[in-house]
Amino acid sequence: MSLHALTIHELRRKLHTGEVSARQVTQSVLDRIAAVDSKVKGYLWLNAADALAQADAIDRSGAARNGKALAGVPVAIKDVINVAGQPCTCASKILQGYVSPYDAFVTKRLREAGAVLLGRTNMDEFAMGSSTENSSWGTTRNPWDLERIPGGSSGGSAAVVAADEAIAALGSDTGGSIRQPASLCGCVGLKPTYGLVSRFGLVAFASSLDQIGPFTKDVTDAAILLNVIAGHDAQDSTSVPRAVPDYTAVLGKDIKGLRIGLPKEYFIPGMDREVEACVRAAVAALAKRGAEIVEVSLPHTEYAVAVYYLIATAEASANLARFDGVRYGLRVRGEDVIDTYGKTRGQGFGPEVKRRIMLGTYALSAGYYDAYYVRAQKVRTLIRRDFEAAFKKCDVIATPTSPEVAFKAGEKSGDPLKMYLSDIFTISCNLAGNCGISVPCGFVRGLPVGLQILGDAFAEEKVLQVARAYEQVTNWYKERPRI
Amino acid sequence: MPEMNIDHVAHLARIELTDAEKQKIAAQLKDILAYVEKLNQLDVTGVEPTAHATPLHNVLRPDEAKPSGIDREQFLRNAPEHARDLFIMPKIVE
Numbered sequence: 373m374s375l376h377a378l379t380i381h382e383l384r385r386k387l388h389t390g391e392v393s394a395r396q397v398t399q400s401v402l403d404r405i406a407a408v409d410s411k412v413k414g415y416l417w418l419n420a421a422d423a424l425a426q427a428d429a430i431d432r433s434g435a436a437r438n439g440k441a442l443a444g445v446p447v448a449i450k451d452v453i454n455v456a457g458q459p460c461t462c463a464s465k466i467l468q469g470y471v472s473p474y475d476a477f478v479t480k481r482l483r484e485a486g487a488v489l490l491g492r493t494n495m496d497e498f499a500m501g502s503s504t505e506n507s508s509w510g511t512t513r514n515p516w517d518l519e520r521i522p523g524g525s526s527g528g529s530a531a532v533v534a535a536d537e538a539i540a541a542l543g544s545d546t547g548g549s550i551r552q553p554a555s556l557c558g559c560v561g562l563k564p565t566y567g568l569v570s571r572f573g574l575v576a577f578a579s580s581l582d583q584i585g586p587f588t589k590d591v592t593d594a595a596i597l598l599n600v601i602a603g604h605d606a607q608d609s610t611s612v613p614r615a616v617p618d619y620t621a622v623l624g625k626d627i628k629g630l631r632i633g634l635p636k637e638y639f640i641p642g643m644d645r646e647v648e649a650c651v652r653a654a655v656a657a658l659a660k661r662g663a664e665i666v667e668v669s670l671p672h673t674e675y676a677v678a679v680y681y682l683i684a685t686a687e688a689s690a691n692l693a694r695f696d697g698v699r700y701g702l703r704v705r706g707e708d709v710i711d712t713y714g715k716t717r718g719q720g721f722g723p724e725v726k727r728r729i730m731l732g733t734y735a736l737s738a739g740y741y742d743a744y745y746v747r748a749q750k751v752r753t754l755i756r757r758d759f760e761a762a763f764k765k766c767d768v769i770a771t772p773t774s775p776e777v778a779f780k781a782g783e784k785s786g787d788p789l790k791m792y793l794s795d796i797f798t799i800s801c802n803l804a805g806n807c808g809i810s811v812p813c814g815f816v817r818g819l820p821v822g823l824q825i826l827g828d829a830f831a832e833e834k835v836l837q838v839a840r841a842y843e844q845v846t847n848w849y850k851e852r853p854r855i
Numbered sequence: 856m857p858e859m860n861i862d863h864v865a866h867l868a869r870i871e872l873t874d875a876e877k878q879k880i881a882a883q884l885k886d887i888l889a890y891v892e893k894l895n896q897l898d899v900t901g902v903e904p905t906a907h908a909t910p911l912h913n914v915l916r917p918d919e920a921k922p923s924g925i926d927r928e929q930f931l932r933n934a935p936e937h938a939r940d941l942f943i944m945p946k947i948v949e
Contacts (some may be wrong), residue, residue: 473929567909581906595902609914678891689868696869696945703935709945710869718871726870727880728921731887733868734859746892749904754897756905805908829908 373402375493376536377852379592380445383539383602385707387436387444394427394436394444397539398488401446405537408855412513414522414532416451416457418491426488432634437485441600442810443486449494449560451530451582454501454573455479458489462496462575463507467701476573477608478542478584485600490538493528496691497684497722499549501525501579502794504726505785513781514557515853516819518715523553526587530557533587535855541587542599547680548773548798550585551810555773555822558812560839561587566805566831567612571604576691578684581802589822590849591811591840595619598832614830622837628662630669630838632813633766637673638797641776648686648822650814651772657768657845658838668762672754677792679755682748683734684806689732696722728790752803759804763828768838771797773810773822797824811839812848907930 375383375397386392390457407417427444430436449455452462454472456479461467473482481487496506500771504512504527507768512527514520518566522531526543529704530553533541543550545563555562562585569584576582586597600618603830604613634655659665697703697716704715721729775796784791801808814837815821823842827835843849861881865872872880927940934944 440898470933473925473933564909567911606916609907610911612909612911624933674896675897678894681887682891682894693869697935699930699942700933700934703901705945710948711871713869713912714865714871714943715924717869718873722868726876727883728878729868729870730861730864731884734864735886737867738863744891747899748891749906750896750899750902752905753895753902754899756908765948789890790882791916803908833945 374404376404378539379589380539380596381781383445388439390437393520394488395424396432397444398423398427398446401538402788408536411513411518411855412537413510413536414493414516414528414529414537415448415463416492416494416509420710423488423490430486430488436622440486442482442762444488445486445539445612445773446488446490447482448490448493448529448532448541450495450526450541450543451478452495452544452575454476455766459492459712460575462498463495463509464721464725464829465508465702466695466717470700474573477570479573481600481838493526493532493541495528497725498575498688499525499544500548500688500724500728502548502552502791503784504528505781505804506722507723511781514560514778517778518644519780520819521781523556523774523778525549527553529587530554530559530561533557533559533589534853536852538831540593542584543587543803544582544584545608545804546581546684548795549707550587551773551793551798551808551822551824552554554587554810556778556820558820559589559738560585560591560594560809560811560849560855561811563801563807564598564602564832565807567603567610568690568807568830568832570608570611572605572607578687579691580687582686583647585636591836591843592623594619594809595836617833619832619836622833623840625837626662627658627841629664630768631664631666631766632658632838633668633762633769635668635670635673635762635769635771637670640770643670643772644777644816646816646822647772647776650816651770651823654823654842655770658842661841661845663838666766669763670758670766670800672751672758673800674844676794676803679748679796679803680799681731681750681792682744685728685732686735686745687732689736692729693724724788741799755800756804759800759806759828766830767834769826771824772799773824777816777819779820788844801826801835805829807837809839811842812851813846814848815851820830859888
């Protein structure tokens with residue numbers, strides 16, 4: 373089997389014993405990218421010479437023999453996370469030409485662990501979207517069917533992992549932007565609990581919802597990568613100071629007697645029946661391993677999309693105010709400074725970003741603040757309480773990640789509301805601040821389906837334990853697209 | 856539901872929109888705002904708003920200046936216009 377097709381834990385064994393070098397692994401991944409990325413279009417920026425130089429430095433340092441967690445493992449990074457010396461455009465014209473002066477916290481952690489930072493992956497502009505069609509630099513394709521989208525907003529990261537163009541990748545998840553593309557591309561995607569992974573160096577979209585997390589080929593790799601990126605950081609005031617366990621320690625642990633909640637609100641009319649069947653079969657497989665299945669209710673689920681699109685856009689309208697053509701990025705000169713702001717932002721932002729800034733600005737504006745923004749925050753409380761009540765009855769919750777498989781490019785791009793509703797099963801987790809993972813659980817019409825396992829805040833160990841237990845009885849996660 | 860004054864909101868957001876964009880965005884936001892009306896079905900009397908999900912409050916650190924370890928030039932290089940260690944921007948006051 374080619375090196376690029378292996379997982380982190382498979383490669384680690386070879387790298388640590390010196391059977392292969394970081395350069396060989398990196399070269400294998402670069403060859404794979406050269407062979408397929410013209411079809412997948414997952415990368416926005418790649419510097420092969422720089423990647424090989426990093427690999428050589430790792431080989432010289434002996435980091436692999438010393439057992440560093442990611443020594444010699446090529447990792448791709450979503451274009452919203454800063455890597456010093458590499459571009460960071462958030463797939464937006466307004467940041468064309470921007471080069472990061474510093475490393476994000478997670479980037480620093482990856483470097484310390486010996487990872488090779490391969491390049492930048494495509495995304496919806498400023499992480500706003502569910503298909504990667506909102507990128508200013510073109511749409512990424514789903515490796516399982518190149519006419520279809522990979523999901524979003526971290527579509528590039530999901531697609532390159534699924535297509536073996538990276539051993540693993542990082543993305544960000546504000547309303548499902550890791551889990552939904554992982555589901556649609558057939559890889560593993562984990563959204564950590566809010567506050568577990570530092571957001572320092574992640575370009576902010578909606579600060580109370582954003583989290584960075586891993587895309588991997590299996591659950592073991594997700595735990596390995598989480599071990600590297602989790603932990604307190606004084607540079608992020610929402611980073612929670614608490615001890616981080618070894619997330620790999622729970623893998624393989626028996627799930628006998630563990631209670632898995634099935635929320636009736638997540639199995640709804642209108643969702644793809646075959647997707648539902650895959651997810652129910654996955655739950656049955658977990659029951660067969662001794663888990664206890666209990667029915668739970670998350671009664672405010674139907675309000676989550678409305679809450680999300682008020683809160684996330686309101687926060688975005690404030691966060692994106694910094695893109696004004698003064699300190700970085702595009703500047704379009706106007707008659708005066710206000711005119712310059714308007715022209716710069718009018719020409720620099722794409723349609724979805726403008727739409728969301730407009731919605732968020734409106735929701736925060738005088739006379740509407742209480743009716744929209746504050747009411748949404750109150751309903752957010754009700755959604756959190758739903759989860760608190762549910763987690764008294766169960767250890768984790770199992771649901772479909774997405775109500776459907778990957779759709780065709782262009783199918784929803786004319787109707788923003790329809791696109792927003794594709795996040796219906798992932799959004800509540802961000803609003804509540806909890807964690808969740810998507811793992812492959814079958815195929816419908818040749819396209820991957822994801823099982824979502826949701827956990828309470830800081831219950832990553834339980835989520836990973838159940839996800840790994842599921843992998844042990846199925847082989848869906850081993851399927852790879854033929855491109 | 857009140858009609859949105861698209862020009863006013865665009866001005867607040869500091870985004871210059873073309874007439875075609877205004878028409879399109881106004882129509883789309885109308886649909887979205889009609890959808891979020893469903894939040895009015897709920898009684899939220901006495902419910903505290905959630906601004907963020909962490910249990911942290913007032914995270915403080917000593918107010919000390921520290922070097923960032925990053926060369927100033929690297930920040931300035933990303934600016935559309937800079938000179939003498941400063942960002943150059945359009946005139947604000949006459």
